[in-house]
Amino acid sequence: MTHTARRIGRTLALVLPVVMVLSGTLAVTRVSWSGDTTESQLLTAASETTVSKRARTPRAPQDVLRDKLLVEMREKDPGVALTELQRTVEARPSMARHCMAIAKALGKAAVDQYGPTRAHRFSRPVCDTSFASGVARFS
Structure with missing residues (x-):
């Protein structure tokens, strides 16, 4: 007990x-x-x-654009998002300084979604090939 x-x-x-x-x-x-x-x-x-x-607090325009393009990339493909990025930079030159960072983010997201080999196929000379740099960096 x-x-x-x-x-x-x-x-x-x-x-x-x-x-x-x-x-x-x-x-x-x-x-x-x-x-x-x-x-x-x-x-x-x-x-x-x-x-x-x-x-x-309003979000920065480049953050809004990046998020919009990431959604567009997931719904369609990275090529469509890169074309939209290039058109936006041409229409709004103030976005040019953010172009490389956005393109690299798209490259990383493309690797996550498609894998490194398939993501490279979407590379274009947008923002000094930053998309390809983002793909290579996260491959």
Whole structure:
């Protein structure tokens, strides 16, 4: 009987602190840390203010273009995306300084989707062959 009681005691000694820590962690997520008892704050990994600030911050045009071209590449093929990149740079010369980075990102995505051998087939002289550089780098 004493041996069984000792075993139960050891088990509780190991399990109880874990249960207490978890329940304590859950309890403090609803504590009002500002001292204002009228408002309770929910503590999360990403606070609401950070998320709302990010949502209000406009994305850079080159990021929007890169994401659009990556989607286009997945839906069609890298050749279509590269043609669109070249047309965009011709229409908006300010995007030329971002052309190489976007083309390399397309090259990496093409390797991920098609494999290195097939991705090389889509290479074109867009942005000083940066697409081919991206394919070679991630092959």
